[in-house]
Amino acid sequence: MINWRSTWSIYTRELMRFLRTAFQSVLAPVLTTSLYFIVFGAAIGGRMPDLGGVDYGAFIIPGLLMLTLLGETTSNSSFGIYMPRFTGTIYELLSAPVGVGETLIGFVGAAMTKSLILAAIILLTARLFVDYSIAHPLLAIIYIMLVAAAFSLFGFILGIWADNFEKLGIIPMLFLTPLTFLGGTFYSIDMLPKPWDTIALANPIVYLVSGLRWTFYGSSDVNIWISFGITLAFLAACTGVIAYIFKTGWRLRA
Amino acid sequence: MRVFGHDLATEWRQARSRIGLVPQELSTDMFEPVKRAVAYSRGLFGLPPNPERIEEILRSLSLWDKRDERIMALSGGMKRRVLIAKALAHEPDLLFLDEPTAGVDVELRKGMWRIIDEMRERGVTVILTTHYIEEAEEMADRVGIISGGRILMVDEKDAMMSRLGRTEAHITLAKPLDALPEQLSQFPVELEDGGNKLCYRGGDGTGKGKEEVAALTKALIASGIDYTGIDTRESSLEDIFVTLLGEDGEAA
Numbered sequence: 001m002i003n004w005r006s007t008w009s010i011y012t013r014e015l016m017r018f019l020r021t022a023f024q025s026v027l028a029p030v031l032t033t034s035l036y037f038i039v040f041g042a043a044i045g046g047r048m049p050d051l052g053g054v055d056y057g058a059f060i061i062p063g064l065l066m067l068t069l070l071g072e073t074t075s076n077s078s079f080g081i082y083m084p085r086f087t088g089t090i091y092e093l094l095s096a097p098v099g100v101g102e103t104l105i106g107f108v109g110a111a112m113t114k115s116l117i118l119a120a121i122i123l124l125t126a127r128l129f130v131d132y133s134i135a136h137p138l139l140a141i142i143y144i145m146l147v148a149a150a151f152s153l154f155g156f157i158l159g160i161w162a163d164n165f166e167k168l169g170i171i172p173m174l175f176l177t178p179l180t181f182l183g184g185t186f187y188s189i190d191m192l193p194k195p196w197d198t199i200a201l202a203n204p205i206v207y208l209v210s211g212l213r214w215t216f217y218g219s220s221d222v223n224i225w226i227s228f229g230i231t232l233a234f235l236a237a238c239t240g241v242i243a244y245i246f247k248t249g250w251r252l253r254a
Numbered sequence: 255m256r257v258f259g260h261d262l263a264t265e266w267r268q269a270r271s272r273i274g275l276v277p278q279e280l281s282t283d284m285f286e287p288v289k290r291a292v293a294y295s296r297g298l299f300g301l302p303p304n305p306e307r308i309e310e311i312l313r314s315l316s317l318w319d320k321r322d323e324r325i326m327a328l329s330g331g332m333k334r335r336v337l338i339a340k341a342l343a344h345e346p347d348l349l350f351l352d353e354p355t356a357g358v359d360v361e362l363r364k365g366m367w368r369i370i371d372e373m374r375e376r377g378v379t380v381i382l383t384t385h386y387i388e389e390a391e392e393m394a395d396r397v398g399i400i401s402g403g404r405i406l407m408v409d410e411k412d413a414m415m416s417r418l419g420r421t422e423a424h425i426t427l428a429k430p431l432d433a434l435p436e437q438l439s440q441f442p443v444e445l446e447d448g449g450n451k452l453c454y455r456g457g458d459g460t461g462k463g464k465e466e467v468a469a470l471t472k473a474l475i476a477s478g479i480d481y482t483g484i485d486t487r488e489s490s491l492e493d494i495f496v497t498l499l500g501e502d503g504e505a506a
Contacts, residue, residue, distance in 0.1 A: 003267070009297030020285060088281030092340065095275045096298045097267040 002105065006098045010106025011113075014080060018114050025114075026121055029068050033122050036064050037129040040186055051188050052219045057130035062213040063185030065122050066147070069115055070180055070205070073148050074172055077111050077155030082168055085159070085251070094253065100246035104153070104239070111152030112145045119144050132216070140215035146231050147208055153238035160242075160251050179205045184213075189221045204230060258347065271299055274346030278353045280333045284326035288317055291325060292339045299344035311339050315369060331362045338369065349373060351382040355389060367393055391491040399498060406498060411491070418494040421463025422487050423454040425471070428480035437477040441470050452481075463488065 018025055041057040048056035084090040093103065126132070134140055162168040183205030189197050200206055201222075211227025214220035220227070245252065255262045260269035283291060292308050312318045315335040320328060325336055334354060341349060351370070355363045370393060374380055383400075384390060390397050391411070398408040407414070430449035442456040454470055457463020467486055474481060 001267075003300040005300045005302065006298050009294055012297075013294050016290070017285075084283075087283070088277065088279050089283050091275065091277050091281060092295060092298065095270060095273070097270040097300060098298065099267075 002101045003098060006096065007102045007106045007109075010093075010098070010103060011109045014107055014110030015113060017080065018076070018110070018117075025118075029072070029118055029121050030125050032068060033064055033125040034129075036060070037126065041129050051191075052217070054217050054219075055130065055132075058132035058217075059188075059213075060186050061123070061126050061130070061132055062216045063183075063209050064126070065119055065144070066183075066205070066209045066212055067180050067185050068118060068122055069144065069147060070151055070176060070208075071172060072118055073111055073115055073151040074155040074158065074176060076114065077107060077152040078159035078162070078168055078172075079155075080107060081156050081159035082162055090252065100243055103246070104156075104242060107156060108149050108152050111155075112148045115144055115148030116141065134216050135218040136215045140212065143212055143215050143228075143231070146228075146235065147212070150231060150235040150238055153235065153242055157238060157241055157245070160245055163251070179203050180209075184209045184221060204234065207231070271344065272347045274341035274344065274349040276334075276337050276341045276349070276351045276354060278356065280330060280337065282325045282333055282336060285324055287322050287324055288312070288328070288336055288339075289321040291336065292343045295340040296343035301344050307345075308343065311342050314372065315339050316365075331358055334358065334366075335369075342373070346378065348379045348381070351380060353383055353385065355384065355386065363389075387490070387492040387495050397491065399495060414494065415491065416458040416462075418497070419458060419489045419491075420455060421457035421467060422489070423463075423467045423470070424485045425452040425454070425474070425481050426450065426483040426485075427452060428482050431479070435477055435479065437473055438470070441466065441473070443470065457488075 037057065040060055045056040045060075050056065051059045081090075084093065158168065158171055182200065183203050184200070189200045189206060192200055207222055207227045207230040210220040210222040211224055211231060214224040214227065244250075257269040258272055260266075262269050286294075289308060289312065292312065293303060293305075296308065297303065309318065312321055315338060317332065317335055317339060320332060325333060328336065338351070338354065354370070355366050358366065367389070370380055370382065374393075374395075382389075382393070394411050396408065397411045397414055399406045409417075424446075427450055431445060431452075432449060434443065434445060438452075441454060443452055443454045445451070446453045452474075454463075454467055456466055464486070467484070471481070471484065
């Protein structure tokens with residue numbers, strides 16, 4: 001039983017929070033994307049061969065998209081739940097007639113919407129630098145939403161686990177960013193020397209980047225179904241952890 | 255535990271939708287404008303938007319002028335009222351107020367009492383915790399006394415006052431008395447200060463004491479005992495409270 005009015009309230013409020021800082025939310029991805037394109041696309045890309053028949057500038061678009069998406073989604077949703085805990089406003093959510101269903105659909109729905117807005121901004125910015133076309137636009141949208149859902153849940157767990165601001169920042173900084181950079185954002189893992197091309201396969205981000213790249217260009221390092229499977233598995237794992245957290249009230253009821 | 259006949263373990267949604275909560279700490283989303291914060295609370299509890307009702311609530315709490323201000327720009331007293339507005343937005347039948355007047359200036363406290371009284375008139379059950387016993391005496395129908403997490407006593411305020419309250423009167427006599435005259439034996443009186451004063455302790459906190467003191471003075475005159483001064487004092491809820499558990503504790 002889901003109370004849709006409550007869900008809608010949580011959803012719109014989360015989106016409002018995003019729009020309140022609209023200038024920053026829009027400008028930051030535009031700026032970073034432009035910088036990456038100037039450095040990797042224009043400066044280095046000119047000396048790079050085509051990768052799997054795709055121009056290097058176009059090749060890095062899915063990677064860049066994933067880089068921004070993972071970072072933004074994780075930090076946004078971790079803050080979204082950490083701040084109410086920090087300021088104490090979480091009492092309202094805990095005293096309201098809403099359960100884990102309403103809360104998650106509201107938060108994750110907003111995260112998916114935000115991620116699509118972000119993706120659109122990044123793709124439009126990329127268009128200024130390189131010419132590209134998306135092979136499977138619908139699948140790309142679905143894939144972006146899936147990844148956004150998974151990482152907003154991941155951020156949610158992070159925001160509940162963290163009991164200070166340092167912990168809130170440390171996981172993205174120590175794990176997420178390095179794994180993303182090592183996850184084939186700017187290169188194909190085929191380009192890695194042995195045995196690193198095999199070791200790289202242990203990095204879950206490789207599958208995410210590779211999956212998104214497949215929806216763009218129809219070819220990728222890893223089989224698309226493995227990518228989809230890993231994304232879904234991550235989503236399921238995060239959902240399970242959160243359901244458990246809500247059931248026990250761990251770190252929610254101080 | 256059941257609220258309005260709903261089991262809190264299984265029917266918590268129904269139960270929670272009828273309960274409003276105003277926390278003690280001023281926990282607010284600082285960046286949100288007042289009206290949107292209150293409208294959000296209503297939506298969160300699953301009610302359809304109702305701008306008229308929100309306006310009514312904000313006006314009753316003198317927040318309408320501030321409806322588009324960010325909460326962070328408000329004073330402490332206003333933030334407190336925003337929290338009350340948020341709790342009222344879903345029209346609860348039971349409202350918990352956790353020390354709403356703690357650290358609030360006198361004028362604002364009076365205003366808060368008026369608001370709470372209005373809610374009571376409308377049929378909302380208000381449960382208010384406070385350290386100010388004066389507040390309980392002023393507003394409560396029923397009073398519970400909690401100490402160390404245990405409820406020591408819950409009763410109608412008037413019943414509690416009549417059971418434990420009393421009147422104390424000290425009558426300064428014109429001439430000292432050696433012994434209590436026969437005519438005064440029906441009153442709970444005793445001599446003190448070497449027979450210079452007559453002390454009355456009795457009544458029940460509902461005015462019976464005052465009547466008895468009046469009757470006592472008439473009896474004094476009738477028996478020809480002159481007096482030069484009367485000092486009477488009604489014991490307050492605070493006295494009762496202090497006798498019950500000493501200085502520390504919390505009254506609800």
